[in-house]
Amino acid sequence: MEVLRLQNLQKSFGSVRALKSASFTLNEGEVVALLGDNGAGKSTLIKAISGVFPVDRGEIYVRGQKVSIRSTRDAMDLGIETIHQDTSLAPDLSIARNLFLGREPVNLKWLGVFAPLDLAKLRDAAAALLKRVGISKKLDADALVSTLSGGERQSIAISRAMQFAAKVIILDEPTNNLGVEETHGVLRFVKEVRAAGHSVLLITHNIHHVFQVADRIIVMRRGEIVAEQTVADTDLLTVESIITGADMSALLKETRAK
Amino acid sequence: MPGAKRRSSLIRSPQFSSLVILIVLLVAFAVADANFLSPLNISNMMAFLPELGIIALGMTLLLTAGEFDLSVGAVFGLAPVVVMLLVQSGQVDIGVALLAGLLLCVAIGAINGLIVTKIGISSFLVTLSMLLVVRGAALYITQGFPLKSWDQPGFFVTLLAGSFNIGTFRFYTSLWWFITLSLLAIYVLHYAKLGNWISAIGSNRNAAVARGVPADAVKIWLFILTSVLAGLAGMISAFRISATSPVAGTGYELEVIAMVVVGGTALTGGRGTILGTIVGALMLRSIRNGIVLIGVPGLAYNIFVGVIILAMLILHALLQKNAARS
Ligand SMILES: Nc1ncnc2c1ncn2[C@@H]1O[C@H](COP(=O)(O)OP(=O)(O)OP(=O)(O)O)[C@@H](O)[C@H]1O
Ligand SMILES: [Mg+2]
Numbered sequence: 378m379e380v381l382r383l384q385n386l387q388k389s390f391g392s393v394r395a396l397k398s399a400s401f402t403l404n405e406g407e408v409v410a411l412l413g414d415n416g417a418g419k420s421t422l423i424k425a426i427s428g429v430f431p432v433d434r435g436e437i438y439v440r441g442q443k444v445s446i447r448s449t450r451d452a453m454d455l456g457i458e459t460i461h462q463d464t465s466l467a468p469d470l471s472i473a474r475n476l477f478l479g480r481e482p483v484n485l486k487w488l489g490v491f492a493p494l495d496l497a498k499l500r501d502a503a504a505a506l507l508k509r510v511g512i513s514k515k516l517d518a519d520a521l522v523s524t525l526s527g528g529e530r531q532s533i534a535i536s537r538a539m540q541f542a543a544k545v546i547i548l549d550e551p552t553n554n555l556g557v558e559e560t561h562g563v564l565r566f567v568k569e570v571r572a573a574g575h576s577v578l579l580i581t582h583n584i585h586h587v588f589q590v591a592d593r594i595i596v597m598r599r600g601e602i603v604a605e606q607t608v609a610d611t612d613l614l615t616v617e618s619i620i621t622g623a624d625m626s627a628l629l630k631e632t633r634a635k
Numbered sequence: 636m637p638g639a640k641r642r643s644s645l646i647r648s649p650q651f652s653s654l655v656i657l658i659v660l661l662v663a664f665a666v667a668d669a670n671f672l673s674p675l676n677i678s679n680m681m682a683f684l685p686e687l688g689i690i691a692l693g694m695t696l697l698l699t700a701g702e703f704d705l706s707v708g709a710v711f712g713l714a715p716v717v718v719m720l721l722v723q724s725g726q727v728d729i730g731v732a733l734l735a736g737l738l739l740c741v742a743i744g745a746i747n748g749l750i751v752t753k754i755g756i757s758s759f760l761v762t763l764s765m766l767l768v769v770r771g772a773a774l775y776i777t778q779g780f781p782l783k784s785w786d787q788p789g790f791f792v793t794l795l796a797g798s799f800n801i802g803t804f805r806f807y808t809s810l811w812w813f814i815t816l817s818l819l820a821i822y823v824l825h826y827a828k829l830g831n832w833i834s835a836i837g838s839n840r841n842a843a844v845a846r847g848v849p850a851d852a853v854k855i856w857l858f859i860l861t862s863v864l865a866g867l868a869g870m871i872s873a874f875r876i877s878a879t880s881p882v883a884g885t886g887y888e889l890e891v892i893a894m895v896v897v898g899g900t901a902l903t904g905g906r907g908t909i910l911g912t913i914v915g916a917l918m919l920r921s922i923r924n925g926i927v928l929i930g931v932p933g934l935a936y937n938i939f940v941g942v943i944i945l946a947m948l949i950l951h952a953l954l955q956k957n958a959a960r961s
Contacts (some may be wrong), residue, residue, distance in 0.1 A: 429845065450847035461845055467838035469905030470831070478835050479846030481828045490829040493822075 378405045379441060380576045381426070381457070381545050386435035388421055395421040396432070397600035403545065408567060408577040410587040412620055413597035419580045420461075422597070423547045426578075427459035428452035439544070453479070456544035458537070460551060465534040468523035473503035475522055476537050506540050528559025535566045539573070546570055547578045552586060564590050584613055596620055649899025649951045650911030656947065657918045664925035671928055674803040680924050681806055682875065685813035687887060688916040689868045691894045692813075692820045692909065693861035698892075698900050699824065699907025700857055701837035702751060702758040706743065707865035707891060709769035711884030714740055714866030715873035716773050719782045729791055737866055743769060744862030748855030766888065773881035781880035784873040796874035809871045816864070821909045833857070837904025893940075894919050897947045918947075 381403040388396035395418050403409055413419050425432045428446040437444055439455050446452050452459070466475045474481075482499055483492035503518035522530060531551055538546045548567070552560045567577055567590045581587060587594060588608060596604040596619045604619045664671040690707050697704055714736045721732040747765055751758045785792065797808040824830040835843040836850045844850050865884075873879035896902055897918060898911025919940070926939050 427845070448847065449845050453847050459845065461841070465842055465845070467835040467842050467905065469838035469901075470834055474831055474835075478831065478843065479848050481831055483828055488827075490832070491823065491827050493826050494828060494831060496826075 379403075380405050380439070381578075382438040382441075383422075383426070384436040384438070386422065386425055386437070387433045388425055388430070389433055394600050396425065399435070399597070399600075399602050401595055401602060401605065403576050403578060405544075405576055406571055406574050407593065408571050408579060408591045409593045409595060410591035411578060411580045411595050411597065412582075412584070412587065412616065414620060417597040418600040419597055420549055421600075423459060423549055423578065423580065424461075426452065427457055427461075427547060429461075450479075453541070453543075456541075457547065458539075458541060458543035458545070459547040459549070460531075460534045460538055461549050466522045466530055469521065471519050471521055472507070472516060472525075472533055473499050473518040475533060476503050476506060476518075476540065480541065506536055526559070528555045528562060531555060531559065531563055532566065535563065535570075539566075539570055539575070543575060545576050545578065547580075549580045550582065551579070552581060552583060560586075584616055587616070588613065598622055648908075649954065650908045650914060652950055652954055653898050653911055653914045653918065653947065656950070657914050657921070660918060660925065660943075661921060664921065664929065668925075668928040671925060674805075676924065676928070678805040680920050681804075681810055683924075684916060684920045685807070685809035686868045686872045687891055687894065687920070688813045688913065689809075689816055689871075690861070690865045690887065690891045691912050691916050692816050693857070693864040694891050695895050695898075695900050695907050695909055695912045696820065696824060696833055697854075697857045697861050698895055698902065699837045699904060700833045700854055701840065701904030702854055702858070703762070703892060703902075704744075704747060704758065704858060704861045704865075705762040705888045706747065706765035706769055707861060708884040708887035709766045709773065710740055710743055710862050710865040711869035711872070711887055712881055713769050713773040714869040715784065715879040715883070716777055716782065716881055718870060719784055719873070719879050720776060722785065723782065729785055729789075733791060733870065736870065737863055740862040740866035741859050744859035745855060747862065748858030751858070752851035752854050770881075770885075777881040779881060781878055784877045784879045786874075786877040792874055795871045807875060809875070812867075812871065817909060817913055824907055824909055829853070834905055834907065837901075837907070839905075890919065893944050897944055899951055918943075 379402055382401075384400050386396055386399045387394075397418075399418075399422055401409075411419050411422070424430060426437065426446065428449040428451050431447060437446060439457075444451075444455055446455065446457075467478065470478070477499055482495040482502065484495050485492050500518050507516055507518060516525070516529065522533065525533070535546075535548070535551065551563050555563065564586060567579060570577055579587075579591060591608050593605070593607050594611065594616060595602055596616070598620070603622075606616075661671075670676055690711065694704065694707065717739055718729075718732045718736040721727040721735060722729055725732075727735070743765065747758070747762055750756055750761045794808065798805055799808075800806070824833060832843065832848045832850075832853055835846075835848060836853055840850050869884060872883065894915040895912050896915070898908060898913070898915030900907040900911060922940055922943055923936065926936055927933075931939060
């Protein structure tokens with residue numbers, strides 16, 4: 378079943394056409410890998426979906442319904458949670474406060490932004506969540522995020538996306554700068570998230586990871602989607618050549634000649 | 636053992652080390668000069684404290700959100716000048732004039748905030764320019780002359796600059812303003828949803844925005860709040876001394892920022908403490924007062940103040956490093 382569909386999304390920054398035209402569909406319980414070289418427009422595409430900036434043209438459908446995503450809040454309300462490449466957590470806040478940032482449990486709701494945080498609930502929910510993702514032993518919900526390792530931060534960001542039962546979780550290079558163990562942790566998360574019925578859009582430069590967790594591959598080049606394949610129907614070499622834009626036929630001839 | 640852990644993190648926190656230094660300073664001054672703790676001197680300190688302290692509360696919230704405001708000293712000067720000109724030359728009712736003065740502060744803060752957030756110029760440059768505009772305006776509309784302030788007893792004088800005695804101590808109502816506003820600021824920064832947003836914005840603006848936090852709106856309101864508090868402090872001061880001058884508050888912006896960072900709030904945003912700011916305000920006030928009493932020559936004050944501020948900042952930096960290591 379279709380969860381998210383993009384139709385002809387376009388976005389320019391001044392004269393830079395970061396997104397020329399992007400259309401694709403993401404189904405329920407599916408992990409789609411979005412590949413492409415630096416500057417291909419991957420982050421631009423997911424920022425458009427998650428409401429960081431508006432698109433110039435094009436439509437977004439969530440569960441078949443046409444939606445307009447004008448802010449990050451809109452995207453979150455539609456069940457789209459994003460973990461950006463360059464930003465995810467506030468290092469000076471505790472784990473618990475980060476987990477609920479923007480969706481704080483409060484008492485006396487009518488006080489609006491002045492409403493007091495429900496600190497007990499905040500801490501309990503955070504502890505429960507950390508336990509659920511299997512990192513409760515090491516981490517205290519009151520610890521500042523600045524004291525965590527890169528992998529721990531990534532786990533926190535991903536569990537935050539999971540906690541609101543988002544329909545779609547978007548991960549922009551989640552394994553960047555991570556060690557072997559942490560990387561496996563993140564990939565395990567992706568599998569768990571899919572098992573729980575969420576859809577995942579995963580951006581990465583590591584093609585090996587793609588073959589470990591993804592169902593389908595989408596390749597972007599210079600602002601356009603140039604290929605779309607199921608993982609079962611392709612192989613590493615082919616995907617690599619599509620990403621770099623190497624002449625496929627020449628490459629095939631070369632391999633045949635050998 | 637969470638109790639022990641909490642205790643040790645409290646001891647390592649910047650506001651705690653500031654408090655220890657404050658106590659050491661108070662004891663040192665008291666030993667050096669018995670008059671330091673006399674009712675007269677304490678009353679004196681408590682009269683000055685709220686005026687800068689009130690501005691420091693706004694500045695703490697603003698710094699925590701990652702911005703700062705250099706125009707507060709100028710606003711401190713302009714607001715009461717405008718009020719008194721309206722009353723004396725414009726025959727406007729004092730209450731209306733005070734309201735107009737505060738609205739002017741709202742406008743100044745809103746302009747600061749809008750330029751910083753919507754055009755994206757650093758708050759250092761924007762508020763430095765605003766300092767010149769506001770100070771220039773105060774000088775121009777008064778032609779550089781001080782004005783007599785409102786001194787007819789009544790509701791507004793009592794509200795802003797009334798005084799009362801507790802035993803042999805004489806306190807001004809401004810102290811109540813400071814205490815009330817401090818409690819509100821503590822609540823907002825540390826216990827309310829808004830405080831979570833303020834810290835998050837200063838810590839990692841993009842992360843906050845990605846979670847749906849309206850970062851620009853929060854910053855604009857904080858600029859407005861800081862400006863209004865600066866104007867209010869200026870009015871309190873003008874009423875207390877029954878005079879208002881276009882150059883009042885010169886240099887206050889730096890003194891206020893010093894109070895805030897000495898208390899342990901990070902200049903880079905994300906980490907703010909109102910308790911620390913209160914300690915910082917008390918510290919700078921007692922240093923200025925204490926070094927006069929112990930006979931440091933007037934022209935040498937700033938050397939002492941500067942050295943003590945530097946020492947405090949070095950201490951915070953060392954503690955921070957230590958905490959990160961452990
Ligand atoms: N805010 C912006 N203003 C101007 N140009 C931008 C902006 N954001 C992205 N671009 C440009 O748009 C193009 C696509 O950038 P994008 O960040 O989407 O690439 P990417 O595929 O995510 O690359 P990477 O793998 O390096 O993260 C690049 O040429 C980039 O310079
Ligand atoms: Mg990118």
